[in-house]
Amino acid sequence: MSTSLNLRWQGRPTRAEPGPVLDCLQPLVRRYELSVGPRRVRTATYLDTVDWRLRRRGLVLSHEGDSLVLNGSSPARSEKVPAEITWPARVEQLAPGPLRDGVAEAMWIRAVAPKVCSRTVSSEVAVLNEDGKTVARVEWTEAACLEPARTDPVVRVTVHPLRGYTRDADRVARALLRTDGFEPAESSVYEGLLRATGLDDAETRPGITADMPADVAVATALLGFADAIRDNLDGTIADIDTEFLHDLRVAVRRTRSLLKICGDQLPSRLAERYAPRFKWVGDLTTPTRDLDVYLLELDELARSLTVGEPGDLDPFGEHLREELARERRTLVRGLRSKRFTALLDGWRTALHKVIETGKSPITAEQLAGERIRQVAKRVDRKARAITPDSPAADVHALRKRCKELRYVLEVFKPLCPPETYRAVLKDLKRLQDVLGSFQDGEVQSDKLRVYAQDMLDGKRPRAATLLGMGELLARFVRQQQEARHELTGALEKFLGAKTHARIRELLP
């Protein structure tokens, strides 16, 4: 046994009195001495990103007293927390050091926030050999959730092996498991707490099935997007991290695309009424997102300057942050407005009604076949019309059609053969990457010109700043040119017989 073994205690909680462990280890007392350590009581706040990025990588981050503790990495890390820290926090707000390095990749640009807060009572039994050397540790832990809801204690007894003494830990584990009191636990204390509070349940959005009426299928997908908008709303308003707004915008874009492609399946002109409202939400969120993207990339852009110094762009960064603060105020006002609340509530109510009463004569499978074929045809037509000299507007139009195809494919994914679906998506993604690079180059260079003019009209920046921005502009234009160069090859591949055959195979 080289890793810790979690056991479940079958009896009642003991407030971490390890009596049952001592009883079960009695057969080993001729070989070992048992030493009981003091009881420890602590409050632990477990942290993760909203999309469980740490948990998915097996990392457990907790705030205990004035320390931040990371388990699941090798070795476990514990560091003092900066006194000024508040949760949620992004990685740059954690103190530099091995613990931050241990979570940085998993956290990415997302903030960690409290998931559960528990009161934990624990005690340790050290198992000592004839030299008085500790050869295994048995930890009794009882953790009761305090927030978001109070729960009964989760009891775990963990046998910790020590390097070079794994046989001793094996003996201890076997002795405990030989009795009726202990059985292997499938989950750790943390997982037990998540289960006790219901937080571990996978999100169970109703899925689309092949024989579902088409209107119910469309409403089901749209309701999923509406949930995503709702779930990301508070984080966007509180500016916990930039991904909340990004995810909200993706859900809005998916909603608008599906309304355009399959909105005719919804009753009583629902799509016509709501399409402009969601366009308003899209427009409301665009300026903040554009500025977020710029600011996320600014450090890397500054480092890429070949003539200027990275610091030359500091006034530009300051300008962007001022703009962002202003745009965010507009965004938050919009998202808190009655107009937005009414939109989301009304939309969800209407969708629920469709799901309850839908009676479309065609099935989801039939609709999927028809609409994927239709959108794929549109993409094909647009793609074939693109030449190296096509105006940028045509390339953008193709990009939009590709996005529509991607979204409609994602909606009907449950009805597609998985392998073919993955292959089609891979082909499409390759093309979308090139189109995205082309679009980003253009949008960012256009925006940069506007920002430069705004700065000149305002505080009049230093020449070095404008020169640095000029270098960035050249980079964006070059990026766009390179993307256009790559586009010919990407289109040839996408328009080839293989992709077409895969799309045909995908259709019912």
Added chain:
Amino acid sequence: MKTVASYNIKGGVGKTTAAVNLAYASALTGRRTLLWDLDPQGAATYLFRVKPRVKGGSQKLIGGKRPIEAALKATDFENLDLLPADFTYRNMDLDLARDGAKKAVRTLSKLLGELSGEYDVVFLDTPPSLSLVSENVLHAADVLVVPIIPTVLAQRTFDQLVDFLGDFDGRRPEVHGFFSMADRRKSLHRKLLSTLPTERSDVSATAIPALSVIEQMAVERAPLAVYAPQSPAARAYDALWAEVAELLG
């Protein structure tokens, strides 16, 4: 990964107590620390209550026949592991020489390289001698902590060591001498304690006092800071660790 060797040509000068207490101090700061007890007498191994045995002995370990990881033992302290002593280490010189004269002085350095991802600091507790094992240690070390008893002969031995290192090609360890077993009741000790650090930049003013609390380590079988954290000797080791940590960067 940085390597700190506790070394002196002379025996009984406080190498092992320095290695044990400095390694413990390093682990306390959160650094993943390993102590390799290279002395076949196994005093450091004894102090951590570990049995002085390495499966396959020196020959297999040095010859690379058994992975170094397989010999590691956890101590009772977080972040601190031990590579125990083994009586066969008395033949380590021969085992090192088997590798061919050219590479023989870098074998330990190469073996330690296998652990570079696992530890932040490795301490080497060395046997007293000037042998092939010692040469390996001197080549592997980033910092050499050298206990000096405040006597003229001990100072002379320290000079010999520094001269010997001066002949090294390429990378040389940073030498950090410190006074060990210092007894301020003796006038010669007092004199050297006050003059040597001012005359030499590679000798620290930190002095580990000759106190029975240090000898108690063999009774307690634990680092000094575990059972006498407030003692002057424990504080002196803390000060010494602060200096070493600074040298490690």
